Amino acid sequence: xxxxxxxxxxxxxxxVITGVLYVFFGQFTVRKLRKKPETKGSLGIEFAxxxxxxxxxxxxxMPKRATKKWKKSKLSAFFADVELLYKHTNKFDRVLGxxxxxxxTLTGSSAILIFIxxxxxxxx
Amino acid sequence: MxxxxxxxxxxxxNTLDHKLGIAPDTVTxxxxxxxxxxxxxxxxxxxxxxxxxxxxxxLTQFSSAPVSKELTHLSLCYGADTTLALSEISDTLQKSGxxxxxxxxxxxxxxxxxxTDAVKNYQGALLNYRExxxxxxxSKVLAKQNVARTFGKMQIGFQHELHSVTGGIKASQKGTPFxxxxxxxxxxxxxxxxxxxxxxxxxxxxQLARFGKSAKLLGNGLVVIDFASRVGNxxxxxxxxxxxxxxxxxxxxxxxxxxxxGAIAIKAGLSLLMVATPVxxxxxxxxxxxxxxxxxxxxxxxxxxxxxxxxxxxxxx
Numbered sequence: 001x002x003x004x005x006x007x008x009x010x011x012x013x014x015x016v017i018t019g020v021l022y023v024f025f026g027q028f029t030v031r032k033l034r035k036k037p038e039t040k041g042s043l044g045i046e047f048a049x050x051x052x053x054x055x056x057x058x059x060x061x062m063p064k065r066a067t068k069k070w071k072k073s074k075l076s077a078f079f080a081d082v083e084l085l086y087k088h089t090n091k092f093d094r095v096l097g098x099x100x101x102x103x104x105t106l107t108g109s110s111a112i113l114i115f116i117x118x119x120x121x122x123x124x
Numbered sequence: 125m126x127x128x129x130x131x132x133x134x135x136x137x138n139t140l141d142h143k144l145g146i147a148p149d150t151v152t153x154x155x156x157x158x159x160x161x162x163x164x165x166x167x168x169x170x171x172x173x174x175x176x177x178x179x180x181x182x183l184t185q186f187s188s189a190p191v192s193k194e195l196t197h198l199s200l201c202y203g204a205d206t207t208l209a210l211s212e213i214s215d216t217l218q219k220s221g222x223x224x225x226x227x228x229x230x231x232x233x234x235x236x237x238x239x240t241d242a243v244k245n246y247q248g249a250l251l252n253y254r255e256x257x258x259x260x261x262x263s264k265v266l267a268k269q270n271v272a273r274t275f276g277k278m279q280i281g282f283q284h285e286l287h288s289v290t291g292g293i294k295a296s297q298k299g300t301p302f303x304x305x306x307x308x309x310x311x312x313x314x315x316x317x318x319x320x321x322x323x324x325x326x327x328x329x330x331q332l333a334r335f336g337k338s339a340k341l342l343g344n345g346l347v348v349i350d351f352a353s354r355v356g357n358x359x360x361x362x363x364x365x366x367x368x369x370x371x372x373x374x375x376x377x378x379x380x381x382x383x384x385x386g387a388i389a390i391k392a393g394l395s396l397l398m399v400a401t402p403v404x405x406x407x408x409x410x411x412x413x414x415x416x417x418x419x420x421x422x423x424x425x426x427x428x429x430x431x432x433x434x435x436x437x438x439x440x441x
Contacts, residue, residue, distance in 0.1 A: 001433060008426040009433070015380040054391060066395065078394055108388025111381050115418045 004123040014107040021100040026053040029093040042081035055080040061101035126171040130196040131318040135162045165193040185333035199319040211332045242278040249274040275305040373431045378423040386416035
C-alpha cells in the first residue's frame with residue numbers, strides 16, 4: 001500500500017469515531033439543551049440540521065478568550081452562548097463536548113491537509 | 125417536434141383555432157385523436173403530421189394529473205418561454221448537485237431552498253393576483269402590493285441566481301416575469317386559458333415533465349440528491365453483480381470525510397470572523413465546497429484499496 005492509502009485509511013477510521021461521538025454528544029447533551037426553554041434559543045444558528053451540536057461542542061472546547069470575542073462580535077448569533085450552557089450542563093457533558101470537538105477538528109483538518117498534499121503530488 | 129397544449133378550463137378545438145391558429149384535426153390527446161373539446165389540466169399535442177409513437181411517448185410523460193396541473197399553472201403564470209427555461213435550469217441544478225458534495229453543499233442547498241421559496245412566494249402572489257383580477261372585488265390593490273412585495277424580496281436577495289435563470293430565457297423587449305413585475309402582472313392578468321409550449325426535442329420534453337413533478341418539491345437541499353446519487357452507485361454495482369459491499373464502503377466513507385472536512389472549513393472561517401461581509405460568505409462557501417469535492421475524490425480513489433486490505437486482513441484471521 002502506498003502512503004496516501006494508509007493516510008486515507010486512518011482518515012476514514014477517524015471519521016467513523018467522529019460520527020459516533022457526534023451522534024452520542026448530540027443525543028446525550030444537545031438534545032437535553034434543545035428541550036430546556038432557557039437554553040433552546042442560545043445554541044447558535046443551525047445552517048444544516050444538527051449544526052447546533054457543533055456550536056455547543058465548540059463553545060465548550062474553545063478558550064474563554066475566543067468565546068468572549070465572538071459574543072461581542074456582530075456574528076454572535078452564529079455561536080452558542082457558553083456562559084448559559086455552563087449553567088445547564090455537568091462536567092461530563094463538557095468533557096464529552098471537548099473530546100468530540102477536537103476529534104472532529106483533527107479529522108477535518110487532516111482531511112484538508114491530505115487533500116492539499118495529494119493535490120501538490122507529495123505522494124507520487 | 126410537436127407543441128404541447130395545456131388549458132385551465134375546458135376549451136373547444138374551434139376556440140383553439142381561433143386563439144392560437146391551431147387546426148382542430150392536428151390535436152392529439154392521451155389515447156384519442158380528433159377530439160372536439162380539450163379538458164382542463166390535461167396535456168394535448170398539436171402536430172402537423174400524423175402523431176408518431178415518439179409523440180405519444182412525450183404525451184404520456186405529462187399525463188399524470190399533478191404534473192399537468194402544475195405545468196398549466198406555471199405556464200399560464202410565467203409564459204411558455206419562461207417555463208421552458210425554468211425547467212432547463214432546474215435540471216442543470218439537480219445535475220450539478222450530483223457533482224457537488226458535502227457540507228458546503230448543504231449551505232448552498234439552504235440558499236437555493238430560500239431562492240426557490242422566494243420564487244414560489246412570487247409565483248403564489250401572481251396566481252392570487254390572477255384570481256383576484258378575474259373575480260373582481262376589493263382586494264385588487266392588496267394583491268398588487270403583494271406581487272410587488274414578493275418581487276422586491278426576490279430581487280434583493282437573489283440577484284445572482286436570478287441572473288442565471290433569466291440568462292436562459294429568450295427575453296422580449298419588455299423583459300421577463302423575473303425582471304419586470306409589471307410584465308408578470310400583465311401576463312397573469314391576461315385572460316389566457318390555453319398555453320402552447322414549443323418542444324424542440326425529446327430531452328426538453330422530459331426535462332419539462334420532470335420539472336412539473338419537482339416544481340413543488342424543488343430545493344429539497346442538494347444533500348438529499350447527493351446522497352441519492354451515491355445510493356444509486358451502490359444499486360448499480362449490486363445490479364451488475366459486482367462487489368456492492370465494496371461500493372458501499374467507498375461511497376459512505378467518502379461522504380463522511382468530505383462532510384466533516386466541509387463542516388470544519390466553515391467552522392474555521394466563522395470563528396475567524398471572516399464572514400462579516402458578503403464577500404467573505406461567498407469565499408467561505410466556495411472554499412468549503414471545493415475542499416469537500418476534492419476530499420471526496422481523494423478518499424474515493426483510495427477507499428477501494430483500503431476495503432481490499434481490510435478484507436484481506438479479515439480473511440487471514
